[in-house]
Amino acid sequence: MHSFKTESKKLLDLMINSVYTNKEIFLRELISNASDAEDKLYLRSLTDPDVDLGSEELTIRITPDAQARTLTISDNGSGMTAEDLERNLGTIAHSDSEEFKTANSDAQNSAIDIIGQFGVGFYSAFMVAKHVRVVSKAYGDTQAHAWTSDGLEGYEIEDAEREGHGTDVILTLKDDEEPGANGEGGERYSQYLEEWTLRELVRRHSNYVHHPIQMMVTKSRQKPKPEDAGDDYKPEYESYQELETINSMTPIWKKRSSEIEQKDYDEFYKSTFHDFEDPARTISFHAEGALEYDALVFIPSRAPFDLYSRDYEKGLALYSSNVLIQEKCADLVPDYYNFVRGVVASPDVTLNISRETLQQNRQLHAIANRVEKKITAELEDMRDNDREAFEKFFENFGRGLKYGIYASYGMKKDELADLLLFWSAREQKLLTLREYVAAMPADQHAIYYAAGDDRDRLAKMPVVESVLAKGYDVLLCTQDVDEFCFQAMRDYTAKDLPKVYEDEAAREAAQKAQADGAEPEREDRTVELHNVTSGDLDLATDEEKKAAEETAKANDDLLSALKEALGDKVEKVAISTRLAADGAPAVITSEGPLSLEMEQVLSAGPESGDVPRAQRVLEINAQHPVFEKLRAAKDADDSDKINLYAALLYDQALLVEGMMPEDPVAFASKVCELM
Structure with a gap:
């Protein structure tokens, strides 16, 4: 037996018990390793004429055996020699994939996506397995070798039998643990032998690994009707097993929007985010250069039932090398866009050692800024070109936009103020602040509003009626956050409006200049926000x-x-x-x-x-x-x-x-x- 070094034993214990917070991650890590092995062989086939191989021949196989309590993850990739097993599995935190990626960085293309970085993912298997056996045969070799370990003291390497090149990782799962008397603790490791669980884990974490992940699945079919069956014959069914590819392989966000129809986006959105309505808007974009990433973002048609609950989690799904890193990365969207759902995929984000969380860096911040600007631009387009849809959107999510201004102490008002809608007492419809200012009389210098819980009651308030009598509109605000939002804003700047001339001579001069061919003058107009029941409105003569x-x-x-x-x-x-x-x-x-x-x-x-x-x-x-x-x-x-x-x-x-x-x-x- 080869013993782990003292330092390696401590590190292995750390890997198994501390680095990963979720046991189910082990399958993602082993599938990622298998994908790397297949990419290495495929890249070799591009430069070595002795390697006769096409990428379509490379597959990953998952084989559960409930009777033996084993789970096998197999690939037909590059395989490993005895020396490779010693170096890669006997030395913890040594990443052969990282070395390979560095050495072949110029030769990689879109069909090759080496995932491994840290050399620790394999050891996550010991979170669920009491014994691991790795049988591997390097491409071109005649002898296979096996690496076995219980993850405690050391490992053994010996000759083994394997028909073709590639690697089998065979996990003997731990025994199920009964929960304690108070219901805490306990672990059902046998769930990782169940077809539904394995399919779900692949769908959640490895659905877009670009090699087929195959598994024998149980299906049902109708038996042939016997020739002598009578009229009262009832169809009979039988179960059978069939090898099936259980991952999608090609992510929808990798495709350009010109290559895909909206119905495909809608179907992806509804199936991925468990909504029964199509999204209100779909935003798809790709960035290249110093930072490369794809983003597919959806603005929902309705608010989820728990949007304003304490337990609601915001965030976009984050993928790196087609592997799910975080199901909801909160750092990718600001709180006021917490309703947005979608995916960001980038090979450039810096991950921590477990690949479950991110290192905070400028790359992530840059992606988040771009995503935010895209969402804002899409909402502005909806506001200007599909007002009915925007008003429906605002009914569902407007509160969060207002809260974004309040929570930022007004710092975000320039980004969000033009997306707000309020009910006009004079126009009897929803207006933006810009529309309100554009319709103001020349002698009006403030936006007037009244806040309360009922629009009809507000409209009948004496102070509202008195302001309306002066010829000035009043915004009727009925959400509890409205007053706080306006207090944080203090004022509002409407940009690029037709210039208002309070002096008659100046107005006539401008009209004469325009008649002579001059462009109409434009201006940015800043006005204060006044509650009609607070302070002196200074409206009296x-x-x-x-x-x-x-x-x-x-x-x-x-x-x-x-x-x-x-x-x-x-x-x-x-x-x-x-x-x-x-x-x-x-x-x-x-x-x-x-x-x-x-x-x-x-x-x-x-x-x-x-x-x-x-x-x-x-x-x-x-x-x-x-x-x-x-x-x-x-x-x-x-x-x-x-x-x-x-x-x-x-x-x-x-x-x-x-x-x-x-x-x-x-x-x-x-x-x-x-x-």
């Missing part, structure tokens, strides 16, 4: 402002009494400049960074007890008949009535805002008292 100031000064005693009646419920009571004469008697607004809508959203969260309150302002409509009642109560020095009116105005203003009074029972009692 100078006369209206002056009248409000005079009214406030003349009724300072009344405003002070109302503030005293409400206590710390409000920061102040003021005369409103945003309410029309026939509008509401009062409205609740806010000052500072926290709006009423943000307060409601935060209050609904798990930390509702610690949520800060908005700085509330009760604005009184001095043109409303109720104001005269307030003035009369103050003149009569009726403090009880002042207190009653103040509480009622405050609570009804809260209701208009979609907020419950702090004490609904007291509110109902006050209404009855007034009646």
Whole structure:
């Protein structure tokens, strides 16, 4: 027996117990080794006239034997001599494939894809096997040799028998382990002898290895009908076995989009990502140069049921050398595009030793940036050329785009803002922010919006109606993330719009220049985002402002009494400049960074007890008949009535805002008292 060196024994133990996190990876590694052996022989056949071989002759065979508890992975590739077995399997972390790839880098082509890098994949077999026997015969040799080991102390190499060139890796699987009393632990190694499991592992990890992977599979067929069978004969069936290729070999993403129909993409998407609807858009592209990769990305037609759950995992499937590395590589897509599904395949990404995870590097970052730009461009095309489809997309995934702006503290607004849609109170349809700005009157300098939980209620709010009366549109925002998104954005820049001339002389001069053949002037227009219930919208005329100031000064005693009646419920009571004469008697607004809508959203969260309150302002409509009642109560020095009116105005203003009074029972009692 040949003993592993002390260092090798420690390394082997590390390989078996630490490097790989998933036992099923062993099959991927052994198939990859078999594929490498076949590629080496095929490459040799291209330069050596003595090697008479075509690539179609090279196959990989999987043979389970449930009775003997063995699983055999066979290839008819280059094979190994006794010296090769000693060097490649007796020396841990020695990669013959890596040496071969380096030595023949100039001769490789698209039909050859050497996978091995680290020389440790073979030892993953010991995660599931208690004994491994490798029988190999080098091409052109007459003698086969066998390498056997239990993965503990050492290995043996001896002469063996094998009919043709190639290698058989024979695993004797470990005994099944029973789970513990609490249901933990236990391992059913016999599952790796089951046809369905083996097919699924090949499909998941090695489906696109470019050599046929074959296995005897059980099928059913109808027996011939006996000649003497009567009319009541029922068909009988029998099982039989047939050698079948169980991998696809050619990845769909390797084909150019001009070579494949959309229905093929649709079928691949539905079968791979378990969706019953065709994707809304398909993005396929190839990159060459310093970094080579293929990408096939799908924008789904509907949101998966768990998209906004804590357990949802984003990411694209990552392949290297046609072998699955990560089923969901989260680093390939940003969080706001977490709904995107697809595949990225690159031979250039730097893998860690287990090939289950990636080394973080600039290559991966470059791929992710390109994928993100392609997705953004596709969504922009959908927005501009298929508005109905884009609105359906936004209904499913728009929340995530808004959250992307908020979570990046506004850093991503330039990339995402033009993909957002909001309901226009004036146009009664969804608009982009650019469309809103393009339709603004020349004297409008802000985007106005109202946030709440119901579009119809928002449209009826007095402050919304007053802004609409000024001739300005209002965006009605009904998702809880809307206010946070706009707060993070602060402003929006609409690019390349027709220039707006506020000065009549400048407008006439521009029109004359265009009549003489000049190009129309364009400009980028930056506008702030204003919540109609927060802060001073500055929409009142100078006369209206002056009248409000005079009214406030003349009724300072009344405003002070109302503030005293409400206590710390409000920061102040003021005369409103945003309410029309026939509008509401009062409205609740806010000052500072926290709006009423943000307060409601935060209050609904798990930390509702610690949520800060908005700085509330009760604005009184001095043109409303109720104001005269307030003035009369103050003149009569009726403090009880002042207190009653103040509480009622405050609570009804809260209701208009979609907020419950702090004490609904007291509110109902006050209404009855007034009646």
